[in-house]
Amino acid sequence: MTSFWRGTLALLALLLSGFFAAPVAAHLTPNSEIRLRFEPGAVRADVLIPLAEYSYATANTNDSARDPASLSRYLARHTRAATPDGQPWTAEVGAVRIEDAPGGPDILTTVTFRPPPGAPDRKLTLRWDAVIAEADNHFALVMVEGDLARGQAHAADLIGTFTAGQPELAIDRGVAGHGALFSGALKIGARHILEGHDHLLFLLVLLLPAPLLAFGGRWTTPRPARDTIRNLAWVVTAFTLGHSVTLIAAALLNAHLPSAPVEALIAASVLVSAIHAMRPVFPGREAFVAFGFGLVHGLAFATVVAGFGVGMVARGTAILGFNLGIEAVQLALVLLLLPGLLLGARQPWFVPLRLALAGVAAVAALVWLVERVLASESALGAGIAALLPPLGAVLIVVSLLAGAWWLARFKLPMKPIAPSGSA
Amino acid sequence: MPRFRPHGLSWPVLLALAVAIAIVVGVGIDRWRGASAVVDPATIRAGFGPASYAEAIARADQDVAGAREALSLAPGEWTHGEVLALALMARWQLANDYVDLKEATGLLERGVADAPDPAGPMLAQAQLEITVHRLDRADAALARFGRSVVPLSAETASAATLAGDVASQRGDLSAAHDKFVQAAQIADSPGVGLRGAVLAFRQGERATGKRALEALLARPRQPPALLAGLALQRATMAYAEGDWESAQGWTAAANRVFPGWWLGEAYAAQQFALAGHPDKAIRAYRAIAERTGRPEVMDALAHLLRIEGQGAASRAWAAKAAAGWESRAALFPEAVIQHRAEHELAVGSVAKALALAEADVAARPGPQGIALLARALILSGRPREALDWLDRARDGGWVSAGMLMLRADAQAALGDSAASEAAREKALAINARAADPAARMIWFGHD
Numbered sequence: 001m002t003s004f005w006r007g008t009l010a011l012l013a014l015l016l017s018g019f020f021a022a023p024v025a026a027h028l029t030p031n032s033e034i035r036l037r038f039e040p041g042a043v044r045a046d047v048l049i050p051l052a053e054y055s056y057a058t059a060n061t062n063d064s065a066r067d068p069a070s071l072s073r074y075l076a077r078h079t080r081a082a083t084p085d086g087q088p089w090t091a092e093v094g095a096v097r098i099e100d101a102p103g104g105p106d107i108l109t110t111v112t113f114r115p116p117p118g119a120p121d122r123k124l125t126l127r128w129d130a131v132i133a134e135a136d137n138h139f140a141l142v143m144v145e146g147d148l149a150r151g152q153a154h155a156a157d158l159i160g161t162f163t164a165g166q167p168e169l170a171i172d173r174g175v176a177g178h179g180a181l182f183s184g185a186l187k188i189g190a191r192h193i194l195e196g197h198d199h200l201l202f203l204l205v206l207l208l209p210a211p212l213l214a215f216g217g218r219w220t221t222p223r224p225a226r227d228t229i230r231n232l233a234w235v236v237t238a239f240t241l242g243h244s245v246t247l248i249a250a251a252l253l254n255a256h257l258p259s260a261p262v263e264a265l266i267a268a269s270v271l272v273s274a275i276h277a278m279r280p281v282f283p284g285r286e287a288f289v290a291f292g293f294g295l296v297h298g299l300a301f302a303t304v305v306a307g308f309g310v311g312m313v314a315r316g317t318a319i320l321g322f323n324l325g326i327e328a329v330q331l332a333l334v335l336l337l338l339p340g341l342l343l344g345a346r347q348p349w350f351v352p353l354r355l356a357l358a359g360v361a362a363v364a365a366l367v368w369l370v371e372r373v374l375a376s377e378s379a380l381g382a383g384i385a386a387l388l389p390p391l392g393a394v395l396i397v398v399s400l401l402a403g404a405w406w407l408a409r410f411k412l413p414m415k416p417i418a419p420s421g422s423a
Numbered sequence: 424m425p426r427f428r429p430h431g432l433s434w435p436v437l438l439a440l441a442v443a444i445a446i447v448v449g450v451g452i453d454r455w456r457g458a459s460a461v462v463d464p465a466t467i468r469a470g471f472g473p474a475s476y477a478e479a480i481a482r483a484d485q486d487v488a489g490a491r492e493a494l495s496l497a498p499g500e501w502t503h504g505e506v507l508a509l510a511l512m513a514r515w516q517l518a519n520d521y522v523d524l525k526e527a528t529g530l531l532e533r534g535v536a537d538a539p540d541p542a543g544p545m546l547a548q549a550q551l552e553i554t555v556h557r558l559d560r561a562d563a564a565l566a567r568f569g570r571s572v573v574p575l576s577a578e579t580a581s582a583a584t585l586a587g588d589v590a591s592q593r594g595d596l597s598a599a600h601d602k603f604v605q606a607a608q609i610a611d612s613p614g615v616g617l618r619g620a621v622l623a624f625r626q627g628e629r630a631t632g633k634r635a636l637e638a639l640l641a642r643p644r645q646p647p648a649l650l651a652g653l654a655l656q657r658a659t660m661a662y663a664e665g666d667w668e669s670a671q672g673w674t675a676a677a678n679r680v681f682p683g684w685w686l687g688e689a690y691a692a693q694q695f696a697l698a699g700h701p702d703k704a705i706r707a708y709r710a711i712a713e714r715t716g717r718p719e720v721m722d723a724l725a726h727l728l729r730i731e732g733q734g735a736a737s738r739a740w741a742a743k744a745a746a747g748w749e750s751r752a753a754l755f756p757e758a759v760i761q762h763r764a765e766h767e768l769a770v771g772s773v774a775k776a777l778a779l780a781e782a783d784v785a786a787r788p789g790p791q792g793i794a795l796l797a798r799a800l801i802l803s804g805r806p807r808e809a810l811d812w813l814d815r816a817r818d819g820g821w822v823s824a825g826m827l828m829l830r831a832d833a834q835a836a837l838g839d840s841a842a843s844e845a846a847r848e849k850a851l852a853i854n855a856r857a858a859d860p861a862a863r864m865i866w867f868g869h870d
Binding site: 025059159 | 726729731735764769770774776795797801803806825836837839840863
């Protein structure tokens with residue numbers, strides 16, 4: 001064998017190196033998720049377990065794994081909460097359901113944990129080994145999704161994972177008095193309406209025709225300023241009363257309403273009000289309509305306060321804070337837009353502006369209505385969601401500039417300062 | 424004599440012109456550097472060599488028989504032993520029978536013992552030791568080769584390439600890069616080019632890596648087995664970027680130019696799952712596993728069955744795969760330790776996976792081993808240690824969406840929402856499908 005052939009063979013072998021073997025990797029399997037909501041007197045855990053992982057762990061088939069009763073018993077066996085010194089909390093597994101998801105069907109339920117009498121309700125040791133007990137390469141991601149006392153409604157705040165090596169987590173969310181509950185709920189209320197474009201748009205289209213009088217099926221001359229302010233006050237008060245009634249009633253009765261029809265009704269309320277802002281549909285009866293639609297909007301707010309705890313005092317405190325948060329934002333919005341409405345209504349450009357804004361609101365409402373009825377999202381909806389916040393900001397800036405311009409017209413009489421020593 | 428001055432062009436205009444040209448050239452170079460590779464998988468054509476896996480096996484059998492006969496005629500000649508060892512190693516690449524590797528090991532050890540230092544089959548031995556992940560023994564073989572008085576240039580290139588492989592497996596990507604560049608300067612070999620392309624891709628130069636690999640794929644008259652292997656490497660790069668459509672094209676190309684190869688068929692089975700046909704994928708995996716007995720395919724099948732919720736079938740195939748790995752581990756424990764850790768993590772026990780991954784990383788702290796260890800640590804409730812290892816891989820220059828998703832999981836386990844989200848976003852910037860539930864179905868070429 002010549003050295004030439006040895007060299008050639010060495011190179012040839014390199015061509016067939018380990019690159020042609022199957023590569024290794026840390027493969028992923030679907031994990032469970034536990035989303036905790038801290039409420040006065042209880043911790044609720046919204047649980048998601050991939051059905052396939054449960055089937056794999058328990059040697060069920062996907063079909064036999066769907067039995068809600070056995071699922072409920074299984075979950076009850078694999079979860080436990082206790083105070084830091086070991087006193088057990090109660091754990092109640094709610095209705096178990098199975099829903100399709102992009103990665104395959106998921107088992108969904110809510111487990112409600114309650115502390116023993118006298119024990120703090122924000123400090124616990126949580127143990128979880130569902131699926132993990134049988135398949136130690138499964139894990140459950142744990143996050144706090146709602147914490148009323150911290151003003152947290154939906155944002156996920158990761159706190160750890162349950163694994164075979166760590167089946168327990170010590171959770172301490174601090175101490176929360178009624179003051180913290182109130183201010184937390186106030187923040188949630190304010191944030192909820194600020195992020196709820198449909199509520200704000202509804203309010204805007206109710207405000208648009210407020211400085212105008214209807215005549216002959218059209219919005220015509222401006223109202224006097226005092227009438228406009230009185231009209232606005234009635235509309236806003238009626239809306240507040242309406243949504244407060246249903247919010248408080250639903251919250252106190254702990255009523256759970258299907259959100260889909262409520263959301264569709266809200267979109268319809270925006271559409272009707274937008275049409276009214278273009279051409280008077282119910283002139284002079286805006287306050288009644290605002291009250292009626294307020295009842296509907298209150299049902300949507302009630303879905304947020306459904307997690308405001310179990311004790312009546314704490315619940316009442318939180319609902320009050322939440323409602324005041326909503327009102328504070330509404331009032332601020334009305335005050336910010338008031339100068340523009342009062343002054344703009346007397347300008348010729350207010351007509352096209354009103355029609356354009358009402359048109360935008362009507363299109364948005366239509367898109368939302370279709371999306372909510374069909375339970376699907378569209379690019380148009382995403383575009384509207386992107387458009388509305390800057391549009392709102394522009395309207396507020398224009399309104400404030402109009403107010404500043406109006407104030408600048410009133411110059412205080414100035415007395416000239418006499419030069420010193422001239423007296 | 425009056426100085427030449429361009430009519431009407433003052434120096435500020437010239438300066439602005441120069442800046443504009445520099446910008447245009449810069450943008451052009453940048454776009455060229457970042458341009459996606461353009462080879463169409465449907466256009467690649469193989470050249471000489473066995474046209475199918477069956478033919479390649481037959482040829483490998485012939486080569487082994489011929490080399491064995493040559494050795495029998497001159498049993499004391501270590502060069503004949505080396506040729507037989509290389510033929511056995513080549514057959515092992517196709518058939519994966521570890522008995523071939525065992526015999527090759529014996530032949531090479533005998534050759535090393537018989538030949539006067541520094542002569543002997545040192546490069547072949549280094550390559551075998553790298554294949555079975557015994558890096559210290561590979562080092563020793565390369566050191567002895569280094570004492571050769573006047574090595575051939577091809578051998579020097581091979582030695583540099585093998586030294587690069589050792590560095591890469593140890594996680595020293597910078598040293599690996601230097602060695603591959605050194606080898607490439609001596610020999611224009613697809614093996615060296617492939618290593619350079621894969622390393623560039625994994626160091627974050629993804630466009631460069633893809634372009635370099637496609638340049639290899641576009642070369643004319645390449646052996647079908649080599650071309651198919653390169654195509655699967657390109658498919659792996661496509662998976663790393665979430666480009667499952669391209670991966671499908673390259674997988675089909677691999678199976679077209681070198682039909683019957685189990686690995687190409689396994690990639691194709693995987694594509695069924697990604698296309699939303701897990702039942703078809705299960706049938707295809709099962710057929711390959713039953714025909715070839717490859718534990719890699721059994722693991723892929725067991726994993727897919729688990730994802731589909733077929734626990735009993737998953738455990739049955741996982742047990743068969745475990746037996747396959749155990750029998751290989753009896754011959755070459757280091758060679759299959761990562762595969763065993765991968766198996767235990769996906770369809771076995773985390774405790775076993777952790778022990779295997781720790782042992783592997785202690786000897787060979789490369790990025791793939793670190794990824795396995797990090798996952799095992801996270802699942803064992805030790806995310807802080809996982810993060811330390813992931814830091815080490817990152818500091819070594821390894822960039823992948825899979826590693827970043829592991830980091831996101833470790834940060835999540837530590838309760839750091841912001842860091843977890845940041846890592847996840849970085850992963851998604853590399854691979855927009857990194858968090859797609861269907862990505863779990865990628866077994867071959869997953870990062």
